[in-house]
Amino acid sequence: MKRAWTLPMLLALCGAAGAAGLVLDGSTAAAVALLLLFFLLAGTHSPLVFPRPLGALEAERRSAADGRPVVHWRPGCRYCLRLRVRLGRDARRMHWVDIRRDPAGAAVVWAAYQGNETVPTVVVAGRAHTGPDPAWVREQLTG
Missing domain, CATH: 1.20.5 (Single alpha-helices involved in coiled-coils or other helix-helix interfaces)
Structure with missing residues (x-):
């Protein structure tokens, strides 16, 4: 914290x-x-600036239930901030995991990128996407 x-x-x-x-x-x-x-x-x-973060396990459970993306981010990351700002109010509809607060969230990112801490990482249907276009992320909310 x-x-x-x-x-x-x-x-x-x-x-x-x-x-x-x-x-x-x-x-x-x-x-x-x-x-x-x-x-x-x-x-x-x-x-x-970011919605209230969840733990990685809770975010995965909620994502499995409602199909919404999970966003792994860290404070101070300009790309995470860019994604958050460009999503606007739609950002609140996703599950956000602060990898600085949650070691399990950091482990998800490290596993996806061979030990690298690449954020923002958006997980949709169990598949990780690095730095996706905000328009694409918004589409995942409706699709």
Whole structure:
């Protein structure tokens, strides 16, 4: 859990430190802009952007029951963020597994790619797909 928040917290602290320096120099507007930029970056790299993650076993069980894809992701991954943003509200209809929080989820990704941690990995009907096009993933929800 703590590992998922390391990068966002570092970004927020760096932004606060930079903003404090600008305030001391008398540049309040620049400090506010810098702080907002760093908080925005921290937010986009935080687990808050993604739907609530499940454990890999629970996600597989639910996927078997409803046929929806399972997405294995990790915080700080720009490709995972891209997939999440491009899916929009449809992302909530899938089962998300944070491989930093769930060792079983990481094992699924490692097994699919010979020990490599390649994310996002979308599992549809037991078959892993690396970095798929968001339009294709959306089709899997309707198909």
